[in-house]
Amino acid sequence: MPRFGMVIDTLKCVGCMDCVVACQTENDVPQGYCRDWIVTETRGAFPNLTLEIRSERCNHCDNPPCVTCCPTGASHVEDFGRTVQVTANQCIGCKACLAACPYGARFVHPDGYADKCTFCLHRVKEGKDPACVSVCPTHCMAFGDLDDPKSEVSRLLASRKYHTLLPEAGTKPRVFYLT
Amino acid sequence: MLEITSTRHNPLVDPVLSVWSWEIPVYLFFGGMIAGMMILAGLNMLRLAKGERAEGFYSVQTPILGFILMNLGMGALFLDLAHKLFVYRVYMAFEPLSPMSWGSWVLLLVYPVILVSALIRLPQAWPWLGERLPVLQRLSDALVASPGKIRLLGGLNVGLGIALGIYTGILLSTMVARPLWNSAILGPLFLFSGLSAAAAMVHLVASLVPGHPAPRSFLGGALAMLVQPLGDRPPEPRTADGLIKADLGFLAIELVLIGLLFIGLLSSSASHVAAVDLLVSGKYATVFWGVVIVAGILVPLALQWLELGHRIPHTVIPAVLVLAGGFALRWVMVGAGQASHMVAAAGF
Numbered sequence: 418m419p420r421f422g423m424v425i426d427t428l429k430c431v432g433c434m435d436c437v438v439a440c441q442t443e444n445d446v447p448q449g450y451c452r453d454w455i456v457t458e459t460r461g462a463f464p465n466l467t468l469e470i471r472s473e474r475c476n477h478c479d480n481p482p483c484v485t486c487c488p489t490g491a492s493h494v495e496d497f498g499r500t501v502q503v504t505a506n507q508c509i510g511c512k513a514c515l516a517a518c519p520y521g522a523r524f525v526h527p528d529g530y531a532d533k534c535t536f537c538l539h540r541v542k543e544g545k546d547p548a549c550v551s552v553c554p555t556h557c558m559a560f561g562d563l564d565d566p567k568s569e570v571s572r573l574l575a576s577r578k579y580h581t582l583l584p585e586a587g588t589k590p591r592v593f594y595l596t
Numbered sequence: 597m598l599e600i601t602s603t604r605h606n607p608l609v610d611p612v613l614s615v616w617s618w619e620i621p622v623y624l625f626f627g628g629m630i631a632g633m634m635i636l637a638g639l640n641m642l643r644l645a646k647g648e649r650a651e652g653f654y655s656v657q658t659p660i661l662g663f664i665l666m667n668l669g670m671g672a673l674f675l676d677l678a679h680k681l682f683v684y685r686v687y688m689a690f691e692p693l694s695p696m697s698w699g700s701w702v703l704l705l706v707y708p709v710i711l712v713s714a715l716i717r718l719p720q721a722w723p724w725l726g727e728r729l730p731v732l733q734r735l736s737d738a739l740v741a742s743p744g745k746i747r748l749l750g751g752l753n754v755g756l757g758i759a760l761g762i763y764t765g766i767l768l769s770t771m772v773a774r775p776l777w778n779s780a781i782l783g784p785l786f787l788f789s790g791l792s793a794a795a796a797m798v799h800l801v802a803s804l805v806p807g808h809p810a811p812r813s814f815l816g817g818a819l820a821m822l823v824q825p826l827g828d829r830p831p832e833p834r835t836a837d838g839l840i841k842a843d844l845g846f847l848a849i850e851l852v853l854i855g856l857l858f859i860g861l862l863s864s865s866a867s868h869v870a871a872v873d874l875l876v877s878g879k880y881a882t883v884f885w886g887v888v889i890v891a892g893i894l895v896p897l898a899l900q901w902l903e904l905g906h907r908i909p910h911t912v913i914p915a916v917l918v919l920a921g922g923f924a925l926r927w928v929m930v931g932a933g934q935a936s937h938m939v940a941a942a943g944f
């Protein structure tokens with residue numbers, strides 16, 4: 418069984434937000450909400466500044482606190498691809514998972530249930546890439562099976578330097594940022 | 597320098613998490629107070645089972661009030677849910693790693709124990725009902741006449757009370773993402789705060805209409821049973837003094853636990869230190885210092901100390917202050933805890 422992950426090259430990302438728009442269109446994300454977003458991080462002291470632009474989303478963590486805290490099992494790890502998903506008609510809207518996610522990746526859908534990035538599982542099941550990956554004009558994103566050493570994501574992680582977000586949270590995120 | 601900008605703008609999540617408003621603090625406050633009332637009542641039931649007289653222990657008479665408060669707390673929790681129609685889903689699963697799941701099942705056990713506990717007093721406290729449902733009187737008599745049953749009920753009250761009180765803290769403390777809550781102290785802190793609120797509540801209601809026979813009318817009896825001690829004489833002074841002494845202990849322990857919480861967080865990571873700042877000098881500082889610490893703990897400690905020494909007359913003021921402080925503690929912890937977040941590590 419695959420273990421899906423995403424690799425994003427921060428040296429290529431220009432923050433154009435095509436991924437954000439593609440996600441909103443593909444997944445019918447309600448107006449005023451977003452499942453993915455762009456973060457710009459500037460570090461250092463002038464003139465020695467570094468800039469990193471990242472497309473962020475749910476990290477489909479290997480150790481997801483949003484799943485363990487859920488009282489109904491609505492938040493769960495899907496067998497296919499080990500992705501983290503929410504079953505809307507099991508969710509009571511208690512918002513514990515929103516508080517438990519260190520990345521602020523979730524929101525309450527106007528219909529009342531917890532919502533977030535699904536890694537476009539409906540597309541992946543058809544053999545396609547997630548909408549954000551397929552639309553990126555700089556091809557800065559790759560999606561695939563982290564457990565398959567021959568997949569593009571595994572090869573990128575084996576050949577490049579990378580980091581994850583807030584690794585100290587112990588969530589073991591599966592979205593990796595190449596630097 | 598570290599400057600972060602984000603295009604994310606999700607309601608209730610950005611710029612700081614604010615998914616829980618007044619409902620969850622109300623739920624946690626009532627939950628903690630009911631837990632405390634169960635523990636006080638349970639301990640006194642254990643003494644009753646040994647043959648002590650019931651009049652001295654007003655807390656044994658409070659489960660009916662506890663039942664009403666419990667429903668108010670659960671009502672607040674229900675109001676908070678965003679997907680209300682699916683609330684039954686909580687009881688279609690048991691998630692062993694989810695404190696909220698544990699809490700929901702514990703609450704399901706608490707209800708029958710509170711209702712059976714209420715039977716000890718219900719027929720006498722609400723004569724209108726007692727006369728129309730003689731079976732209640734028979735059940736009450738059977739319960740009161742059996743020390744074994746009272747002992748079991750007392751044990752269940754104490755055990756479930758401790759579980760419920762700690763749960764109200766554990767619910768928050770398991771969330772690594774919210775540094776202010778990352779402390780095992782939060783469970784005991786909410787438990788002792790619940791106990792002090794319970795002692796204050798029992799004291800408050802026992803002082804409202806002391807020493808009258810229970811009204812025989814439907815409505816008068818229904819209202820009086822919530823707040824009126826049984827018997828036509830006011831509760832013995834040892835009831836009030838016992839509650840004040842207990843409250844002094846609970847408040848002192850609460851103060852120590854808040855100190856330990858701060859020491860633990862301040863000696864932890866940058867995220868935890870920043871979280872403490874929210875309470876000590878940030879947006880929540882006024883309510884924290886003014887209402888939780890000074891008005892809710894220090895002033896009632898001093899007033900009750902003077903009352904015990906008979907240097908000032910007994911009033912309900914300390915009890916009211918303790919209740920206000922107990923609620924403010926939940927409100928501050930829920931609000932500031934959500935605002936606290938993990939600070940991005942320097943360098944990558």
Ligand code: SF4
Binds near residue numbers: 482588
């Ligand atoms: S990023 Fe947040 S919502 Fe996504 S799996 Fe991790 S903890 Fe859960």
Ligand code: SF4
Binds near residue numbers: 488489
């Ligand atoms: S909001 Fe829904 S998915 Fe999230 S923890 Fe509550 S029940 Fe689970």
